[in-house]
Amino acid sequence: MHSGTIVRGLAVVVVGMLLTAPSYGQEIRLAAAAPAAASPEAHKLEEASARIVELEAHVAELKAALAAKEKSNPASTPAAKLEIDYPSYPGGETFRFLNLGVRREYIAAERRRLIDQLHTMIPPIYEPAFSPFHGYTLPPRAFRVALNNDRFINNHDFGRDKVYARFFDNIKVQNQVVNLDLSYGLDHNDTLRMVVPFRSTIVSGTGKAFRIQPMVMTMNGTAFGIGDVQLLVKRKWFDQAYKPFNLATVFGVQLPTGKHDGRFNDAQTIIMNGMAMPVSATAGGPKVDLFSDDQRIPNDAQPGTGSWGAIFGVMGTRQLTWNRLRGALHGGLLYKAMKNNSAGVRPGNELVFGVSYVRPPLESERLTLDFTLFGRNKQSERFPGLIMHPEADANGMPIMTPDGMLRMFTTPRPPFEHGTVLFMSPSIVIIPKPALRLTVSPLFRLYEPNQGPSPAFRLVFGATVTF
Amino acid sequence: MEKIWMILILAALMAPAAGPAVAEQPSPKSGPQQASQEPDLNAPTHYAVTGQPSYQALKSPLKTRVVDRRFYTREAMYLANEMNQSGDPFLRQAQFLGLPVEKDTDFQYMTATESYWYSRYNMQVLITESRLGLVLIHGPYITEKAVEIANAQYNRDRGENELSNKDVLFEHIIPAYLSRTGFPRRFEDASPLMIEFASGDPHFIRPVDKGTQFELSENRWRQRKFRALYGDGYEPPPTGAGIGGNDMWKYRVNYRENFASLRWSNDKMDHAIDLGGAGQSLMKAVLWMEYFFRQTHHDQYLGNNPEEGFRGAILNLSSVSKMLLLKSSLFYDGQRLHGLNPFAYDPAKKLSYFPHEIAVKARYIGDLPPRPEEFKVRDPRSLLYDQASLLWGLSEYFYLADPGRDRSDPAYREAFNNWDKVFGDNPPYDGSLMERKYMHLARGLGNVIVRNLDAMHRDPETGVLVSEWAPRKGRGRVANVADLGMTILGLANYRHHLAKAEPELAARAGALLRAQTDFLVERLQNANGTFPEGYDLAAQRKLGDQPTLLAQGLAIRGLLRAYQELGEARYLEAAKKAYGAMNRDLWDSNNGIYRSHAQAAVSVYTPLNLAAALGAMREMILVTRNADEIERYKRFWVQAVNSSGIQQSEYEETGEGDLTKQDGDGDGIPRMEFAGGKYGIAPVFAGRVEIETPVFSSPLAQQTKRVKTFEGSVQK
Secondary structure, three states: OOHHHHHHHHHHHHHHHHHHOOOHHHHHHHHHHOOOOOOHHHHHHHHHHHHHHHHHHHHHHHHHHHHHHHHHOHHHOOHHHOOOOOOOOOOOHHHHHHHOOOOOOHHHHHHHHHHHHHHHOOOOOOOOOOOOOOOOOOOOOOEEEEEEEEEEEEOOOOOOOHHHHOOEEEEEEEEEEEEEEEEEEOOOOEEEEEEEEEEEEEEEEEEOOOOOOOOEEEOOEEEEEEOOOEEEEEEEEEOOOOOOOEEEEEEEEEOOOOOOOOEEOOEEEEEEOOEEEEEEOOOOOOOOOOOOOOOEOOHHHOOOOOOOEEEEEEEEEEEEOOOOOOEEEEEEEEEEEEOOOOOOOEOOOEEEEEEEEEEOOOOOOOEEEEEEEEEEEEOOEEOOOEEEEEOEOOOOOEOEOOOOOEOEEEEEOOOEOOEEEEEEEEEEEEEEEOOEEEEEEEEEEEEOOOOOOOOOEEEEEEEEEEO | OHHHHHHHHHHHHHOOOOOOOOOOOOOHHHOHHHOOOOOOOOOOOOOOOOOOOOOOOOOOOOOEEEEEOOEEHHHHHHHHHHHHHOOHHHHHHHHHOOOOOOOOHHHHHHHHHHHHHHHHHHHHHHHHHOOOEEEHHHOHHHHHHHHHHHHOOOOOOOOOOOOOHHHHHHHHHHHHHHHHHOOOOOOEOOOOEEEEEEEEOOEEOOOOOOOOOOOOHHHHHHHHHHHHHHHHHOOOOOOHHHOOOOOOOOOOOHHHOEHHHHOEOOOOOEEEEEHHHHHHHHHHHHHHHHHHOOOEEOOOEEOOOHHHHHHHHHHHHHHHHHHHHHHHHOEEOOOOEEOOOHHHOOOOOOOOEOOOEEEEEEEEEOOEEEEEEEEEEEEOOEEHHHHHHHHHHHHHHHHHHOOOOOOOOHHHHHHHHHHHHHEEOOOOOOOOOEEOOHHHHHHHHHHHHHHHHHHHHEOOOOOOEOOEEEOOOEEOOEEEHHHHHHHHHHHHHHHHHOOOOOHHHHHHHHHHHHHHHHHHHHHHOOOOOOOOOEEEOOOOEEEOOOOEHHHHHHHHHHHHHHHHHHOOHHHHHHHHHHHHHHHHHOEEOOOOEEOOEOOOOEEEEOHHHHHHHHHHHHHHHHHHOOHHHHHHHHHHHHHHHHOOOOEOOEOHHHOOOOOOOOOOOOOOOOEHHHOOOOOOEOOOEOOEEEEEOOOOOOHHHHOOOOOOOOOOOOOO
């Protein structure tokens, strides 16, 4: 009950008493003036006056309490007691907000703050594990460093087609590619990216150096080194915040920075009729000159191509955040048009494409799953020059000239066919901290080209840090 | 002598004692005719309703169809504002004025429950659940806080010293609000907006979560951490519905705490800011803050109850964020958007104004609210409705925050004191929720608008404000009556609330107010009392063939507000005449609604003309105290609001306590998840409804016994 009510209630009681009874004070004084007489009326008067004194004291207490409460709670004091100021030109530190956006565009300044918040900002957990096909770009001034390791083995890389089968038996190519991927957010729509590959290739197997039966020669070779650096700019044209999906394009160049002189080993071994004989190409032994006069391994197995390339891609993302399929769909393709290199080798144009569905399986932001279909279609590699072949009879035996020499004929170097290969990859992405992503992506081949190499299995590990 | 002395002392003690906290008494905007009357501060609101009334005596069959379910912010928020005023304030004022509503359970329910909650549904769905706009987490207020707090940490760690806006909101601001309002729980997946988009599709895009075992993810995280700390010694509280939440809550179902399933489709939003919608939603937020903070609870906490206190705190944050965004980024000079110091503004030097529509480009970051990155003007016109709406909202915010406000209305004294506790110089340390200094932001922005109305919209010959100003073209030639009505509301509010802070500009606003009202009365009102749709200043002719509900409603609303502010009796007479004409020419007594225009066989209702009608009827009832018009009001409410389909759905507070039934209370408004589409429709206003109002040849055929024709007489 409010103190005011109490006060009024008591006041009513007291006033009522005062109004209904004669003047007690006066009667007390009259009673005091008269000799005291122990009458019932006098007793009542005494009681009443004592009660009045009591009530007076209580009212005074309440009044004091009310005043103390008013004093202690400044918000309840009448407005006149609050200091109210209406400055005609509010200024100073208190009113600095009045200048927000006046000298510097506020929303642009706010965008730039995003980089400062990156360590606490949840990154897009809907980004694919390894596929570059998504519509996201980095926030302005954000750096990203990604490292991924791609390991794949082509067990029958060469020799699957009719032409190459005459030269090679089962050739295995082991590949290890490490890509260093650096990105920088130029502004809220554009991301600059540089990819620096490092590749190690080991070729092993046998073939027919002279294309005649039953002579078999080992065909081992290696290649190692930096690959062709790619410089790309990705531009986001619109965002799902205001359109149905993100759409981005990529333009870039591939620089001929990579090494492309990996070769078949000079020393090989010829095996014939159960006998092994070491040979050396420089010592006049048979050369593996299918791809070049100097025994280079195919262009596609080299760290680099030695060629300039132009890159164009388009990609998009649709986030499915508010239904049961919570996740994101991504897709895109990238076309690489390659120039012939200085040795006249045509590396072959490439079209890479992919579709991904990324889905966090839990409410947690630390784990997400990715299911990607990823593929490549590559033009055949073409090599300049001619190679010589011995003529063979129906049994594959060489035909000799009357003076005991092999009868030879020359042909252009056959193209190295590729075709289309398609992989499926279920990936796991672990995000232990907001700016750190770790990915594991096994790739299983779904479709192999009729000709050309393709590994049955690949394994890609990756780590990404954004700061 | 002693007796006289005692009486005098006691009389002195009685005088300054404030009354008990009375939730609602006549608004200080009630008008000069009520200023001299002393309210009964001890009178409670008489509310005898025990459940959804059947309204059988008021209902009749209505052929209606919802033709546009889309939510349009500028219109819906205006309707929500009028419904707010037609809710508890209307009931209280009606009781106070002695209107016969104390036993009228129908009237009580439709005001204090339905009107209140329909208004509140629209507000809370828009501002906290839909994500139809830019979320305040990206707003300037929180950015400032992040920079301010981060400075204190410099050099104390490895350099990661700037807090994200998310840190600031969830770790600093919201805990302070929870503590100060006594709200024990935190909503999850709420996306409180700082500024709203122009329109959106209110269909839900996933099933409404009607589970009952919701637990905040932060509570679950916290419990894991406490277990790690205490081991077996820690006993987590019961989860889900077992946790004691707000003791005022009656319904514990997941969607009331976790709003993820109530989100609207981002694809179907119009990602542009409508400045008229911004103004109306600002007004909306302020009206609700005025209500939510009217009392304190449990002796120390701000707000009528914990939830309302917390919601009020968030609305305050939203309002300040909106005003800061308006100030910092949304002024337009004809070439680019920019920020402006409103106290340094002079339209004579360089014009800067709020354009009609601004497109927003943002970054979609998965589950997080989209982050704005760029604004671009989509419609560069200055529209009178937009400026008036903003002025209305800004001046009302100033009124809420200004401790020097007019306190002459004793019925609001306790409310004023409680409003003052919300604002302070050093929140949260001084117990306040928001810095009082932002009242000057509202003041400054209001000043800019008044200056711009004068410089851009005012026709120098007639003094009337035209409805449109465009870059390179300048002032338009048309003054729409509806826009003038809205402008009068804004100007009157500014004049009333900023008279002390801005005497010159308030006087200027008063002059503009008088000019608009005079124009309505002297140039626009027809002899039969009706108003045209507008006036073409160049051709000097009235526009519109038939009187429309929108024009009549807003004209009456404006006239009555001008009468309250300026005290001129002729404005009241003009309003009464117009009201009589509206009833004569537009009222369809067979269907119990106004036709949207005279002789309309199919009446089109939008939130705008419905709001205009409700506002006009309400204010006219309060001014004239005509009990017959209450009957008309009730009939209109049941037919035009409940039965038309314009309120697309509802939930527990207005009768749908059974979560399994489509329309458990039988009022014609379904529960939200059964309202249409695959997953339901949010409880908001539709964009357009068509109601068949066939016109009969004989006017007498339209008369019913239920409602008398209002003839403009004042009943005393």
